[in-house]
Amino acid sequence: MTAPLPPRSGLAFLRHDVLNLFLMRQLHMRASVPDGVVVPRSASSRLRLAALMTVNLAVLSGCLAPPPFEGVGRPAPPGALPGTCWDTLIEPARVETITEQVMVSPPETAADGSMTKPAVFATETRQEITRPRKETYFQTPCPDAMTREYVSSLQRALAARDLYQGEITGTLNAETRAAIRSYQKDIGIDSASLSLRGARSLGLSAVVVDR
Numbered sequence: 001m002t003a004p005l006p007p008r009s010g011l012a013f014l015r016h017d018v019l020n021l022f023l024m025r026q027l028h029m030r031a032s033v034p035d036g037v038v039v040p041r042s043a044s045s046r047l048r049l050a051a052l053m054t055v056n057l058a059v060l061s062g063c064l065a066p067p068p069f070e071g072v073g074r075p076a077p078p079g080a081l082p083g084t085c086w087d088t089l090i091e092p093a094r095v096e097t098i099t100e101q102v103m104v105s106p107p108e109t110a111a112d113g114s115m116t117k118p119a120v121f122a123t124e125t126r127q128e129i130t131r132p133r134k135e136t137y138f139q140t141p142c143p144d145a146m147t148r149e150y151v152s153s154l155q156r157a158l159a160a161r162d163l164y165q166g167e168i169t170g171t172l173n174a175e176t177r178a179a180i181r182s183y184q185k186d187i188g189i190d191s192a193s194l195s196l197r198g199a200r201s202l203g204l205s206a207v208v209v210d211r
Contacts (some may be wrong), residue, residue: 028191050167053178057199071146076137077137080137083140083142084139085139085140085141085142085143086137086138086139086140087137087138087140087191087193087195088135088136088137088138089135089136089137089138089189089190089191090133090134090135090136091118091131091133091134091135091136092133093129093130093131093132094129094130094131095127095129095130095132096127096128096130097125097126097127098125098126098127098128099125100121100123100124101121101122101123101124102121102123103119103120103121104120104121104122105119105120106119107119117158121134138189138191138195138196138197139195139196139197140193140194140196141194141196141199141204141205145205146172147170148171149170150172150204151169151170151171151172151176152168152169152170153204154176154180154194154199154202154204155168155169155170155176155179157202157203157204158179158180158183158202161183163179163182163183164176164179177193178192180192180193180194180198183198183202184198187201
């Protein structure tokens, strides 16, 4: 039994149906010509028809080919196992403004060594990147694991640590995400997305033991 095809977007449906309608009309026109009658077609018309057929095939191939790691969260880092879910922790670049005095012209002195004209300085300001942008991946529970019961247990665990004061709703509301961030800062993950490490430390996800 073949697996069902993934759903296509409305734009893909529209482009696909319009192109199919055009091609069917072209084939119907060719089929309605009596035998022995040759209908001339310009080179530009043939090129347009070939281009439309190519676009149609490209749309179909784009609809049928699922992207990697589909349905398992955000793009995974290189070498990640299929079926695992990840998120990113982005540390923005640090830019500092540096101001310094630059000599525009040196001092002038007389023959006896006395200064006749002092040096001239100008203030220059520039911005310098002192720390580049950094992107770090961290593993998360997959979306299918984030059930209402799971999130309710998460809220209870955060409430037991005085980080969540809201109701146990089983939904990832803004207050729950703020509590997640507060908890995970202590383990080096400044993110409102629940990490697998954080979930395990809260006793919500199983810990894998290497043997």
